[in-house]
Amino acid sequence: MLDEDYQNRIEEELFALTRARKAQGDKVVGVYCAFTPRELIVAAGGIPVPLCASSNEAVSIAEQDLPRNFCPLVKSSYGLALSDTCPYFHFSDLLIMDATCDGKKKMHELLNQIKPVHILGLPQVADKEASYQYWLQELYRLKDLLESELGSKITEQSLQQAIQLYNRIRQLKKEVFALNKGNIPLLTGYEAQLAVDPIGFEADLPGYIKRMEQVIEFAKTRGGLELRPRILLTGCPTTSLKVLEIIEESAWVVAMENCGGLKTVEQVDEEDDLMAALAKASLKIACPCMSPNQRRYDLLAELVKEYNVDGVVDLTWQACHLYNVESYPLGQFIRKELGVPFLQIETDYSESDKSWIKLRVNAFIETL
Numbered sequence: 001m002l003d004e005d006y007q008n009r010i011e012e013e014l015f016a017l018t019r020a021r022k023a024q025g026d027k028v029v030g031v032y033c034a035f036t037p038r039e040l041i042v043a044a045g046g047i048p049v050p051l052c053a054s055s056n057e058a059v060s061i062a063e064q065d066l067p068r069n070f071c072p073l074v075k076s077s078y079g080l081a082l083s084d085t086c087p088y089f090h091f092s093d094l095l096i097m098d099a100t101c102d103g104k105k106k107m108h109e110l111l112n113q114i115k116p117v118h119i120l121g122l123p124q125v126a127d128k129e130a131s132y133q134y135w136l137q138e139l140y141r142l143k144d145l146l147e148s149e150l151g152s153k154i155t156e157q158s159l160q161q162a163i164q165l166y167n168r169i170r171q172l173k174k175e176v177f178a179l180n181k182g183n184i185p186l187l188t189g190y191e192a193q194l195a196v197d198p199i200g201f202e203a204d205l206p207g208y209i210k211r212m213e214q215v216i217e218f219a220k221t222r223g224g225l226e227l228r229p230r231i232l233l234t235g236c237p238t239t240s241l242k243v244l245e246i247i248e249e250s251a252w253v254v255a256m257e258n259c260g261g262l263k264t265v266e267q268v269d270e271e272d273d274l275m276a277a278l279a280k281a282s283l284k285i286a287c288p289c290m291s292p293n294q295r296r297y298d299l300l301a302e303l304v305k306e307y308n309v310d311g312v313v314d315l316t317w318q319a320c321h322l323y324n325v326e327s328y329p330l331g332q333f334i335r336k337e338l339g340v341p342f343l344q345i346e347t348d349y350s351e352s353d354k355s356w357i358k359l360r361v362n363a364f365i366e367t368l
Contacts, residue, residue, distance in 0.1 A: 001218050002191040010199045010211070018047055018091060018201040027150050028201065030092035030115075032077065033100050034264045034285055035122060037139065037278045038202065039162040041096075043154045044146040048202045049088045051095070053077040054239040056349035058085070065110060071319045072348040073239055074103040081114055088200060089115075094149050096142065098122055100289040101322055118145050126283045126290040136279040143275070156274065163268050163277070165205045170265040172196075172212040177262055179216065180254035181307055184224030189233065189244050189253025191215075196260065229368040230254045232303055233261075234296075234330075235315035236323050240349045243315050246357050251365050255307045257300060258315065263287070288322035296326075297333055304338050310368040311341040313361070318348045341368060 018028065029041045030051040038048040058079030059072060065082070066075055080086035095117045097108040108117050120138050123131035143154055173196045179186040187195070195215040198208055229251040237259040238244055247253055257263050266284045269277040286296035304312065312334050316323045324346065331342040343364045347353055 002187075002194045002215065007194060007197075007199055013207075014199065014201045014203055015087060018049075018203045021047060021203055022091065027093040028088075028091045029146070029150075030089060030095045032096070032104060033098035034259050035098040035100065035282050035287075036096045036120060036142075037282055039159060039166050039268070039278060040139070040143055040146055040154060042162040042165070042202070042205065043158040044143075044150045045152040045158075046146065046150050049092060049200065050198070051077055051081075051086075051089055051092070052237055052239050053080050053086065054241075054349065055080060055086075056240075056351075058083065059349060066107075069319055071101075071103045072317050073237065073320075074107050076239070076349060078107050078110060081111055091201075094118065096120065100287065101320070103319070116149075118142065122289060123283075124289070124291060126295070132279060132283060135283055136276060139275055139279050159274050160270065163270055163274060165209070167267050167270065168209055169205065169212070170267060172209060172216070174262070174265050175216055176212060177255050179219050180230075180252070182224075183308070184227065185230070185252050185254050186219040186222070186224055187215075188225065189231075189248055189256065190241065191219075192253075193238060193241065193244065193256065193261075225252060228252045229310045229365050230308060231365075232257065232300070232307060232309040232312045233315060234258060234300060234312060235327070235344075236317045236320055238315065242349070242351070242354065243313070243345050243347065243357060243361075246354065246361050247313060247365075249358075250362060251311075251368075253313075254309065255303050257286075257296075257303060259285075259287075262303060263296075263299065288326045293326065297330065300330070300334065301338060304334070304340055309340060311343065311364060313364070314342065314344040316344060316346040318346055 027046050029046045041048045053076040055076050059075045061083050062075035062079035081089050095115050097119045099105050099122050123134050125131050176195045231251045231253045232255050233253045234257040263286050266281045268281045286299050314327050327344045334340050334342040
């Protein structure tokens, strides 16, 4: 069920649905980070689409303008935009950018020469009242922009409905990964990643919900996997599955804290003022762009215990200074405070270092 054919089929269905909606006048809004509340886009009648790319072929195109020693995620995303070879970017009418890292911030300026860009200015500290008030105003600015660009009023009812849909999606993401809390995991890391991935345009949220419900039922019916060491994968977004696939040659990734995984499942309080609730929930994302980033330490401590983890692997894309610098104190914390082995893998999207990564991962797993 959960393989490349499954992904291709869903992509084709969503692409066809998105084209039909665009023909009716709906607009596609590209997003590059989990901090952007997709609820506002959906409430305005838009179609969100994540644009962080995984193509290594696009990297060389981006290097016409960007430094070689730059984040592969940023280079891949920019290269696809520059070459206009990505249907998700091609069909986007507006780009929403979060000022999370220097690489993305400067990419925003270049992309603005191709498509309209709106930048959300993130606070640098998450747990201050001033940060919350500032971020709330940024979301109101986004709300006004979406209403203007998409020609649709975001009502209390439409926002409530969008929040309910995404809360259900976040709950199901937790349930998908929770299938691996027992002694015998029910999903491989690859399968879990595919299950929680919206797979392109978010043009059919009820369908997205139904797919995750079907995956949960499929996993329970199929039964458990063979016993292997249990790995928690943390770090940068798993836009390239290279490291995940290498780990699962000899172990199971039972949980992923990365963006798109268990880092981004905070429920939005439906009883609170809705805009305030969106601001509060999104500021709880445990991203290294916030300093200090205690939430990540607390979340990983919970996950290590809940998933009975044997080892933690920290994925760092080259030139991602936020994750790279944070990896050292995080590794100290996981080894000394949690008593769990820790391995950092720094890599890019190319295949050139696969043998080296395999050596390091296999040596790490043999010690567990």
